[in-house]
Amino acid sequence: MxxxxxxxxxxxxxxxxxxxxxxxxxxxxxxxxxxxxxxxxxxxxxxxxxxxxxxxxxxxxxxxxxxxxxxxxxxxxxxxxxxxxxxxxxxxxxxxxxxxxxxxxxxxxxxxxxxxxxxxxQAVNPIDVSSVESTTILTAAQIAKIPVLRDATSVALLAPGTVRGDNAFGNLASFGGSSVAENQYYVNGFNVTNSFRGLNFSKIPFEAVAEQQIKTGGYGAEFGRSLGGVINQVTKRGTNEFEAGANVFWLPEGLREDVENTYYSNPLVPGDIGKLRQDNSKDSDGSYNTSVWAGGALIKDKLFAWGLLSYSNQEQDIYNSVVSRQNSTDKIDGPTWLLKVDWNINDSNKVEFTAFSDQQDTTSANYLNPLASLDRGALIGTSYLETGGENYIARYTGYLTDSFTLSALYGHSEFSRSRHLVTANGTRVEYGGDLHVPATGCPVITDVRPGYRTAITGVYASSCNITGTSIDRIDSGDTRDAWRIDGDWQIGDHQIGFGFDADDYESIAGQSIEGGRIWRYSTNNGPDGRANTGDEFDIVREQIVTQGSTVKVKQHAIYVEDNWNITDNFLAYIGARWDTFENLNGFGQTYVKIEDQFGPRLGFSWDVNGDSTLKLYGNAGRYALPLTPSVAVRGASASLFTRQNFRFAGVDPATGAPIGLNTPGALQYVNGEFGEPKNPATIAATNLDPMYQDEFILGFQKQITEHQSIGARGIYRKLKAAIDDNCDYNPIVEQAVADGFDPVLPGAGFPYCRMFNPGADSVFLTDLEDNGTLTEYTVQGDLLSPEAKRSYKSLELFWDGGWEKFFFQASYTLAWNKGNTEGGVKSDIGQADTSVTQDFDYKELAVDSYGYLPNDRRHSLKVFGNYQFNDEWSVGANVLVQSGRPINCLGVLYPYHGGIHPYGSSFFRCGTTEAGGRDGPAEAMPRGTAGRLPWTNSIDLNVAYFPSWATGLQFKMDIFNVFNNQKVTSVTEVAEDATTGAPLNTYLLPRTFQAPRQFRFMVQYDF
The missing domain is CATH 2.60.40.1120 (Carboxypeptidase-like, regulatory domain)
Structure with missing residues (x-):
């Protein structure tokens, strides 16, 4: 040969x-x-x-x-x-x-x-000259050989162009500079994305994953509703050969290193620099997971089944910070399961059925502890959170002719987000979603005063509040019903694909603050505007948030695509997709409907030498994203959101609530009218476009030896339109007054905040005088905000190799992620209000907001692989070296109509003097110019043993972060107090570190 x-x-x-x-x-x-x-x-x-x-x-x-x-x-x-x-x-x-x-x-x-x-x-990412996509596929066998955590996100992070998102949104990945809320997730062809905010997805037990496909760009017209990436999993299935097995994965708490302690480091508060903020030395985290499975033929060659039952348990002790009076024990557990059934009716027809559950229960018991102590005292109460649910998927595939194949899918999913509380005396507390606050008698307490003032009143936190946050209504949850039909038709040199899919999503949602309100203490520096001069006084802000409704999004799409072999070695791809999105509020009224959004897709693949040893390829496409249902809960349904400042005489030592309130400030309404429903016609601009972006990719792959290939691709993504909310009513009011109207604020017909495309001219219908008469106003885009901007440029280099005993993949990504909006969420402050962040609420918020975004990681090097020494021993490695994210300095806008802007410390301004008596405005601090976090590097290793004396038995040990590098991965970026503008000692305080070194042990038996 x-x-x-x-x-x-x-x-x-x-x-x-x-x-x-x-x-x-x-x-x-x-x-x-x-x-x-x-x-x-x-x-x-x-x-x-x-x-x-x-x-x-x-x-x-x-x-x-x-x-x-x-x-x-x-x-x-x-x-x-x-x-x-x-x-x-x-x-x-x-x-x-x-x-x-x-x-x-x-x-x-x-x-x-x-x-x-x-x-x-063995190759991980082989050359495929028939595809214009950027994709990585990992099989269960390959994943098992790599030291990687057993979840979809961790596997996706092995692919080039992916980075870990901010910890505030959970364990999610950013693809190609997009926010973590812009991805889609599929299991056996069914969309399992939790579309309520786009920040979760239904998870199959990881042992059931047969293959995971990671699409990082250039995907075809059959995929939509994503500006980021697609994670596509297929499950294991039964065969004629009976198989069964069991395993246990154990991460012992005793072999996990402590997380680093945190210390104050804001140079503008020099007296606190170096002081301990959070002591993590007593925190603990241990877990285990066990699974049993079996599969085989119920009728040989015809009917097959594969099933798995898994149980996981994780226990954590979290002692919070030195300035807290509480600590907690969290237990996360629950059985999960999956069933896959395949029926080969005949050679031309087959049916598949998948069912799985990912329900988990989190029990958090909160305890008192003495101030600045890690001792555990009496039980305050317990929080019970239920997440996840059941999913059912049915699919038919018909090979109708040699050239025509048809498939049809129906899926149903349910996802719970329910929480209730039980106080120490056994009283159950829950929120029913009726806009009445659930009263435990213990409000949430926040204290941002400087150290010399907190000592005066001793307000640190409530000693009886259980969660320190809001409670989801007891019936919170999401339901999806989706179906699709796809055709595949080979006509000569053309392979035609086409299809239709419908996806209806309903969310029951709502929240209310435990104890009814948040009390936020801060210090006003007095007439001279300077700290610690004797004329300071404390103020407290009351915030009440209560909301709840049942909201829906209805979406459908059609697509058609053609893979055309123009010559034997040149493939052209032409595709088009039309998406329709409709959002309904809590009263079943449509407040946004976007029809037939056009998404063209073009691409080519050139097999240069005709033997698949050198491939040149490229693609261009437009991708659109629907508005999430969560927008309607507060923005388009009945809700209550108020703030008010007070002077106070003292503090309740048990609850931390102020007593002797006096001298109230003006009542502020933030997107709420005391629970009144909103007119759906006034919620969004009538000319609203969906959020969409354009993407361009050009690359090559080349086989350099019989066992290795290299490649490179350049990627450019540009956001063309964003959806967000704007709360600055002044341009409309000023025009209305000039036109002779008498505007009424707030009012059901004139909501504070409205959905719009930042930077674009917006057409609003508004009931100016709250008399039932809607007036149409066209507001020029530059009066409300600048254009939303986000771009991503990257160069990806990769090198793959596969031999009989050894495989590896290496990639290096050089990337720039720049703009004035991250997208659906806001990592700067951990804001998870998808599509309604504060980025464009007021025009002033966007000033100096253009710069390097939170998901900007300039350099990323990834290397992973495995070497099989012999039939009994193998070793694996996973290496990640990455540059740090940019840092912001967020402060107040002063002066603003004689005081501080009501959005507090949300502006790209950081003063060198304190607010109140300033001689001038604070200094501009454009996005990303306050420095960068340090580079991170981690090495994960594993060793596996397959004893020859016990066929089917295997042992494995993984060590994650072998050298226990714990570099800071996020910090607090708010530098000034929202009410007074005084510098905060918490600025630059680490929020997260690299995960510490930990060990994972596995034993498995297959028979």
Whole structure:
């Protein structure tokens, strides 16, 4: 066999493609394709399931079999003379095509590659000349060999172009500079994204994952409702061979290093620098997970089942900070399960059914402790949080002809977000969503006064508040009903895909502050505006937030796409998608409807040498994102949100609440009218566009040896329109007064905040005088805010290798993520109000807001792989080196109409003197110019042992962050007090560090 033939054999072994192989139906399956002599028969068989399909090679000498479940296949060519050629062990993976050729692309002999045996590949990211996407696929076997945490996000972070999002939003990834709220998640073709805020998703037990596909860009028209990335998982399934097993994963608390302590470090409060803020030495965190599974044929070659039951338990002791009077014990546990059933009705029809539950219960017991002590005292109360729920997915696939395949899917999911409390005396406290506050008698207390003032009254926190936050209404949860139909039709050189999907999502939501209100203590520096001169006085701000409703979003889309083989080695991709989004408030009224948003997709793939050793590719596309249902809970439904400042005479030592209130300030309404419903016609601009962006990718991949390939791609993403809310009514009021109206604020017809496209001219309908008459006003975009901007530029370099005993992947990403909005959420302050952040509430908030965004990581180096020493021992490694995120300095806007702007310390301004008696405004501190966090680096290692004396038994030990590097990964960026403008000692205080070193042990037995 000459070198060229050996190279071709490797190409096949790596799953490399050089003809059209696009796979539709949400990429739950793969395809096999190739060349042979026209008129001959190709038989595709899966020995494990008995699946069998015959097709005839077309007149141009090509064949293609789509919609194949991932697995190992036997491909047989039946020639006209009665002889056959067989390819054994052909690996089909999710979302890709595998080439199996019985003749050359140029029409050569049908025996050209007869001696080639196709084998499974170790390669992690093989060249695929049939695809214009940027995608990474990892199988369960590969994931098991890498020291990586067992969750979808941690696996996704192995792919180039992904970075970990801010801890304020949970364990989520940012793809290509987008916010963590802009991704989509699929299981067996069903969208499991929690669309309420886009900050969660239903999770299958990780042991049930067969393959995970990570789409970081360039995905086809069948995928939508995402500006970030797509995580697509397919589950394990039963075969003719019975299998069963069990395992236990254990992360012992005793082998986990302590998290670093935190200390004050704001140079503008020099007296507090170096003082201890948070002592983490007694915190603990340990967990385990155990699973049992079994699968096999209920009827050989026809009916299969695979099921898993898993139980996880995590216990944490959290002693909070030195300035708190509370600590807690958290327990997170619950059984989860999955069932997968496959029915091969016949060679032309099959049905799949998936059901799984990811419900978890979190029990948090809060205890008193002496101030500045880590001792544990009496129980205050217990919080019970329920999350997750059940999901059901049914899919039909019909191979209706040799060239036409049809699939249909229906899915239903339920997700709970319910919380209730039980006080120490056994009283149950819950919020029913009726706009009445749940009273535990203990408000939430926040104290931002400087140290010399807190000593006067001793206000640190409530000694009886259980959660320190809000309570979700007891029936909070989400329901999704979705269905889709996808077609795949091969017409000559064109592979046409088309489909329709509908996705209806309902959320029951609402929150109220435990104890009814938040009391926030701060210090006014008195007439001279200077600290600690004897004329200071304390003030306290009362905040009440109560809201609740049942809201919905209805969305549907159609798409069509064509993978066109213009020549034997040049593929053109043309796609289009039309999305419709409709949002309904708590009264079932539509307040936003965007119809037929057009999303074109174009791409090409050029197999330069015709042997899949060098690929040039590119794509361009437009992607749109719907408005999340969460917007309607406060912005378009009945709600109450008020703030008011007071002087006070003293403090209740038990609750921390002020007593002797006097001299109240003006009452402020923030997007609320004392619970009155809002007119849906006034909530959003009538000319609202969806949030959308354009993306451009150009890249290449080249095979450099029989076992290695390298590649590079450049990516450019630009946000074209954003949706957010604006709360500055002054431009409308000023115009209304000039027109002779008498505006009424607040009012059901004139909400403070309205949805709009920042920077664009907005057409609002407003009931100016609250008399039921709507007036249309067109407000110029520059009067409300500047244009929303976000761009992402990156260069990704990657190097893959796969040998019999060794595989690895290495990538380096150089990226710039810049703009004046992160997107759906706001990491600067941890704001999770998707699509209604404070970025554009007032025009002044956007001043100097353009710069490097929170997900900007200029440099990222990722290397992972595994080496198999022999049949008994292997080692794996995972290395990450990454530059730090930019830091902001957020302060007050002063002067503003004679005082401080009501949005407090939300502006890119940081003063060198304190507010009150300033000689001038604070200094500008544009976004990202306050420095950067340090580089981080971590090395994870594992070792696995497969004893020869016990077939099926295996042991594994993982060590995460071997050298226990704990660099700061986020800090507090608010530098000034919201009410007074005085510098805060908490500025630059670390919020999160790298996870400390910990060990994970696994024992597993398969039989």
């Amino acid at each position: 000459n070198r060229n033939l050996r190279r071709s054999a490797l190409t096949v072994a790596l799953g490399v493609c050089f003809a059209s192989s696009g796979v539709h139906a949400q990429s739950t399956a793969g395809a096999v394709f190739g060349q042979a002599t026209a008129g001959e028969t190709v038989v595709v068989e899966n020995p494990a399931t008995g699946f069998r399909r015959e097709i005839t090679v077309t007149g141009d000498g090509t064949y293609r079999v789509p919609a194949l479940s991932p697995g190992q296949y036997r491909i047989t060519l039946q020639r006209a003379d009665g002889t056959t050629a067989v390819r054994e062990g052909v690996a089909v993976n999710v979302g890709t095509g595998t080439p199996v050729n019985f003749a050359s692309a140029a029409g050569g002999s049908a025996t050209t590659l007869d001696s080639v045996v196709v084998v499974g590949a």
